[in-house]
Amino acid sequence: MSKPDANNPFAITANEIRGRKVERFIRFITLGMTWALILPVLFILGFLLIKAWPALSVGFIFDNPEKNMTAGGIWGPLIGTFMLIIVSLLIAAPIGILAGVYLNEFARDNWFTRFINLAVVNLAGVPSIVHGLFGLGAFVYFFQMQRSLLAASCTVAVMTLPVIITSTKEALASVPQPFRVACWNMGASKWQTIRTIVLPNSISGILTGVILQVARAAGETAPILFTGAMISSRIADSGWASMVPYGLEDRFMALSYHLYIISTQWQNVPESFKFGTAIVMIGLVIAVNSISIGFRIYLRSRKKW
Structure with missing residues (x-):
């Protein structure tokens, strides 16, 4: 072990020099791993944008598909995806948040609570195709919802519940x-404490689960394939809003399913249409996530601790 210079006790020792070299090396490695994560994303987005550029226009967004999907735009699938996100969010968010509140604030630490937590973890690992088959049997046939926006939204909601429940529990536990x-000592009940203290201070973390739900709902294909999504070749001259669902009982078009069909089942679809659909789907997810993240940052900045 090196000793400091007797004439200059503040001189840098060999151990300190070695430690700084190790620190620079670790910093270089972590920076490299960060860029290794960012660069593929930028490459994918750039590649998709270049391929999609010939198709990107206002008409591509606001027109329905025409001529057996070889012309027109993606208005019907875009609105269908947006409605799927909204309806599934309205179903999953209240159930997931309330379940997370119960498991973290009210439930006792016993075998039943541990069983529920294990079930939530296992549900998160179920493949999406299995969720689709469950939605087909439960919502389409048993509850007789038929193939519809409601059945598809319920299926997607069940699939995203574990993420919302887990993020809610972690957010509540961070308070x-x-x-x-202190709130109990002032005479507040448990529910008053949760409503006025715990939930307001954990809302930014809860939004994390909601954001992930939005992204997954927009990108899933298998669950809606069985429960409500459709593709149609009869919309060449049927009007601007012909493929927009007007009720929960209607079938709908979705960007993910539309992209799957035109990429694997339909002939003579321009390549730019396929990549354009992918870019719009990614843009929709990024836009919704950006709004949610901005709101979460605003709420987090208001914390007093």
Whole structure:
């Protein structure tokens, strides 16, 4: 072990020099791993944008597919995807958040609670195609919803519940326990404490699960394939809003399913249409996520701790 210079006790020792070299090396490695994560994403987005550029226009967004999907745009699939996100969110968010509140704030640590937590973890690992078959049997046939926007939204909601429940539990657990104790000592009930102290201070974390739900709902194909999504070749001259669902009982078009069909089942579809659909789907997810993240950052900035 090297010793400091007697004439200059503040001189850098060999151990300190070695430590700085190790620190620079670790910083270089972590920076490299960060760029290794970012560069593929930028490459994919750039590649898709270049391929999609010939098709991108206002008409591509606001026109329905025409001429056996070889012309027109993606208005019907875009609106169908947006409605799928909204309806599935309205179903999954309240159930997931309330379930997370119960498991973290009310449930006792016993075998039943541990069984529920294990079930939530296992549900998160179920493949989406299995969720689709479950939705077909449960919502389409058993509850007689038929193939519709409602059946597809319920299926997607079930699939995204584990993420919302888990993020809610983690967000609630991050609130310091003294906050709860102080509120109880002032005479507040448990529910009053949760409603006025715990939930407002954990809402930014809860939004994380909601954001992930939105992204997954927009990109899933298998669940809606069995429960409500459709593709149609009869919309050449049927009007601007012909493929927009007007009710929960209607079938709908979706960007993910539309992209799957025109890429694998339909002939003579321009390549730019396929990549354009992918770019719009990614853009929709990024836009919704950006709004949610901005709102989450705003709420987090209002925290006093």
